[in-house]
Amino acid sequence: MKFTVSEIAQMLDGIIVGDEKVTIDSAAKIEEGRPGCISFLANSKYESYIYTTQSSAVIVNRDFTPKKDIAATLIYVDNAYSAFTILLEEYQKRIANIKQGVEQPSFIGDNSTVGVNGYRGAFSYIGKNCKIGDRVKIYPGAYLGDNVILGNDCCIHPGVRIYDNTVIGNNCNVFANTVIGSDGFGFAPQPDGSYKTIPQLGNVVLEDDVSIGANTTIDCATMGSTIIRKGAKVDNLVQIAHNVEVGSNTVIAAQSGVSGSTQIGERCVIAGQVGIVGHIFIANNTKIGAQSGLGKSIKKEGLSLSGSPARDLNEHLRTMAATRRLPEMEQRLKELELKRETSVIQERD
């Protein structure tokens, strides 16, 4: 997608200095710009780059006064950083809206309905009795089972697998190859040492404004629902087990795992590669550091935790520091013992 500088200036209510007919097809940091790119200069620390950038246009603050010649076209605005952000969002919105219509072959089961202005890619599959909202994009090779409900403005990326009975709100993104609603890991041990599968009959519910990364797995509940609440953001390769509840606006980074029936509060921040045991409760605003292992409920709100087993961040840091001194401590202990021996022997003498 291409814009002229004058279209961009109009969008941002900016004033152009330089060639207004230059076309822009990408964005870049000012130090990494190439012809066709637009960049911004907000922090004077980066000013030197504006005199050498290969970008075709640069958004600058109204009070910017060049000290040398600049090859790029300049667009003067009130706030260069937020103008650039607005531009990126507008660009992404337009890109996203290019996809419309239905590519063939694609599959839709009996009794399923699809709203207006959406996109269904080739090899996408929609089962029976599904209700799909307006402006929903279902990319090539995505799969929706039977009885799936999808709100408006959702984007289901290529290869996503959504099992029967899943309910997804408005404005949700699910990235490529993520699996939503496969069986929880439940097996009953039998007297002969084998396992019997426990039927997993519940579903998964994603509320509005949820984003789920790529290659993540969210298991259906044994009964009832595994729930991801409004505004929660889940990264790539995350495991959410059966009957888990993730609170509103909680963020879970890549490769973390949450075991069955655990309830995570609102606005929590869970870093990467964290493990959380099952059947616990985590209070609102809890922060858990990368690679931590949380083994028990957190009842007080707003704590920062780290370590495996996870505990108060400051205690953890203190202990980690002491652990690094451990070989030296052991030496000091040995010396004390020796001195003690010596003085006891001297006393005896």
Added chain:
Amino acid sequence: MKFTVSEIAQMLDGIIVGDEKVTIDSAAKIEEGRPGCISFLANSKYESYIYTTQSSAVIVNRDFTPKKDIAATLIYVDNAYSAFTILLEEYQKRIANIKQGVEQPSFIGDNSTVGVNGYRGAFSYIGKNCKIGDRVKIYPGAYLGDNVILGNDCCIHPGVRIYDNTVIGNNCNVFANTVIGSDGFGFAPQPDGSYKTIPQLGNVVLEDDVSIGANTTIDCATMGSTIIRKGAKVDNLVQIAHNVEVGSNTVIAAQSGVSGSTQIGERCVIAGQVGIVGHIFIANNTKIGAQSGLGKSIKKEGLSLSGSPARDLNEHLRTMAATRRLPEMEQRLKELELKRETSVIQERD
């Protein structure tokens, strides 16, 4: 799928008290019931819920005597809990059996044979020379390469990728987007610092009654087979490297990884996010705690291990407890040194 209460009562050999024409389309815990759900009451601890539940029907023990009015229809049976389990299994079996036949477009290569009463979803792909058993379900978008053998009653979920020459027994489940048989990670370092790919020519074998979760990866052997033995259960996002053997009825929880050529015994329980190095042997009935890292063979059966590096669970817990006291120990050590100093100085005086 809907049942009437009288159909259910007949299935469970139960006696109905209340409206026998009520229809049931889902199951729920008694405290989470909604109209259309069936629940059970086995433990008197939960009795209070039966007077307020929104569920349309509740399965109860024969000796249950209500203390107040109950809106739901009751089904009296010998053992409410096991009756409920039987009902769920029956429900799941019927749900599963709905899928039959072949949806189009789907692909099947030359010389491949498929048994009776199966299901092949749209966009499913079967390569050449495959032998697929009876009552096998291959969901939309699943892929089987060439020369794949699949036993009876298997279920291959949407988007599963099964590479050439894989052999799968009877009654196996492979959940969505799991990859079976991709290349083991083998590269030979070259004098110039680059790597040369080592051909991976073996396959993967799953014996009977194996269940593999979603987004898991099981690599093919370099030569010979990577083997998952009868009844083993593997969760989501697990990595099984080339030439690994997982013993019968062993359970591996989510996000664990097993490195190349390691042999895991029977009836082991490996918790989540465990890492196991390559080329080791793990005896039968070994238990490994979450986030552990196992670096050497375990020759004695029945041990419980934890930590990274993993060792005896009790020792690990003792050490973890001592570690938490480390900053305080350091303080005590310092005090002893000071006192020692002081007393030496006093002695000198």
Added chain:
Amino acid sequence: MKFTVSEIAQMLDGIIVGDEKVTIDSAAKIEEGRPGCISFLANSKYESYIYTTQSSAVIVNRDFTPKKDIAATLIYVDNAYSAFTILLEEYQKRIANIKQGVEQPSFIGDNSTVGVNGYRGAFSYIGKNCKIGDRVKIYPGAYLGDNVILGNDCCIHPGVRIYDNTVIGNNCNVFANTVIGSDGFGFAPQPDGSYKTIPQLGNVVLEDDVSIGANTTIDCATMGSTIIRKGAKVDNLVQIAHNVEVGSNTVIAAQSGVSGSTQIGERCVIAGQVGIVGHIFIANNTKIGAQSGLGKSIKKEGLSLSGSPARDLNEHLRTMAATRRLPEMEQRLKELELKRETSVIQERD
């Protein structure tokens, strides 16, 4: 695919002793051989197996003199081990070359071009304006978005998802269900506690000779490119975040994760389940042990690191050893304190 022993001998410049018409369709270790397999004997430690092996043929060194009767046909070569490797590579090359042509249905968008002698499986999807090189294999169900560039001799396995604008060099392998170019995990916190999505407009670049395992995720850059340099090898279930750079010939094992904007040098070896924080720099030839957590830049080349937080391997091992002795150290500390108490009391007496 089948070969006669005489074809193989010709390929390896070997001399046959035994039946030269035997056909070979697989390879095996000498101790695991079955009829139809070829094996090798290079190390005299394994000599006993050659008298009992079920393999139909065995490649041996020119100086090998049997001590008993051997059922298998022998092929004498200069170096049995390297001859066997050459054979495996030749076998794999021929196997790989079987796949050619276009299976239907498959999808290709406007303005996309595909080179010669390639393969496109059924249900594969190529978007608009893509440029695909020669001899490229795109397996069933793989997806390429718009504007994707793929060099020569690449292999895109089943179910791989490659987002818009990705650039891939020559001779790259991407294994099943891996996702390349999905959105980086970037959200700006808002005053009301919710998050706003930060547009991710960059792309992913894989240089030549890169191999990416199965179910791995590589996010696109916010702006600019996430880059995997020439010859790098990435295993299964790995997470590479936005704007990361992985250096040439660096190896990353399964289930490791690299956070945003981190730069990894050349010829590094990163073991399994490692976590690396964002915005750091890792010098060339760094080795990081399994399950380590790296939290800061490594400026010196060639270091070996381990632990979480990761530090010098030897220091880490020393500390781990001391930690194991911690409960005993605590006991010794207590005894010293007691003796001190006693001696102080005695002195007072």
